[in-house]
Amino acid sequence: DIQMTQSPSSLSAYVGDRVTITCRASQSITTYLNWYQQKPGKAPKLLIYAASSLQSGVPSRFSGSGSGTDFTLTISSLQPEDFATYYCQQSYSPVGFGGGTKVEIK
Amino acid sequence: EVQLLESGGGLVQPGGSLRLSCVASGFTFSSYAMTWVRQAPGKGLEWVSSISGNGDTTYYADSVKGRFTISRDSSKNTVFLQMNSLRVEDTAVYYCARDYRSVPAAPQYNWFDPWGQGTLVTVSS
Numbered sequence: 001d002i003q004m005t006q007s008p009s010s011l012s013a014y015v016g017d018r019v020t021i022t023c024r025a026s027q028s029i030t031t032y033l034n035w036y037q038q039k040p041g042k043a044p045k046l047l048i049y050a051a052s053s054l055q056s057g058v059p060s061r062f063s064g065s066g067s068g069t070d071f072t073l074t075i076s077s078l079q080p081e082d083f084a085t086y087y088c089q090q091s092y093s094p095v096g097f098g099g100g101t102k103v104e105i106k
Numbered sequence: 107e108v109q110l111l112e113s114g115g116g117l118v119q120p121g122g123s124l125r126l127s128c129v130a131s132g133f134t135f136s137s138y139a140m141t142w143v144r145q146a147p148g149k150g151l152e153w154v155s156s157i158s159g160n161g162d163t164t165y166y167a168d169s170v171k172g173r174f175t176i177s178r179d180s181s182k183n184t185v186f187l188q189m190n191s192l193r194v195e196d197t198a199v200y201y202c203a204r205d206y207r208s209v210p211a212a213p214q215y216n217w218f219d220p221w222g223q224g225t226l227v228t229v230s231s
Contacts, residue, residue: 023156027183029213030213031216032213032216033214034217034218036151036218038151039141042153042223043201043221043222043223044143044201044218044221044223045219045221046217046218046219049206049215049217049219050215055134087150087151089151089217089218090211091207091212091213091214091215091216091217092213093212093213094153094165094167094212095141095153095155095156095216097150097151097152097153098150099150100150100151
């Protein structure tokens, strides 16, 4: 199976900071990569699909990039409501998630 | 508005069985695959099982293959997860999600949106 490694596993940042989360696949997954946000006690929410497409209703401060094995999720200016855990998910075969990145308030 | 509502979770002893349900509304149910994803307490997300829109094709994670069965009833807009031979390590919140896939088989663009609120399954003696 394809292994998905997220880094860092956690980070602390200030409101207004630019934040970048990385997801690395153990083999090429072209652009079969999605990103989700999960807040405590809540279900995950789709942010980015196909590596770089913004899901409808998601603020434009979120962006995704990458292809092959290396991907990034960027939050251009961190807002209070963005403090959450973020997961990448590949669909090359079979479906698998990264371990998550917890974004906390500094 | 698309909504998914899970039910059926609870406390069960190891070796026992449980059936989860997920009722969908707000979209054409038979046009979408459906998926179950679980999250053990304090842990990350784990894909469990998926079923095609017409119910003909099912997929399972190795960790549940042979023990769990996914099915759907389009007349009730409901997807089920029958869980048998439950183990302590099956303890988790189970989410159902609408499953978009670009083509029927992997590799494919495949994402989950939206998700239900989840139902907690606890396997303990």
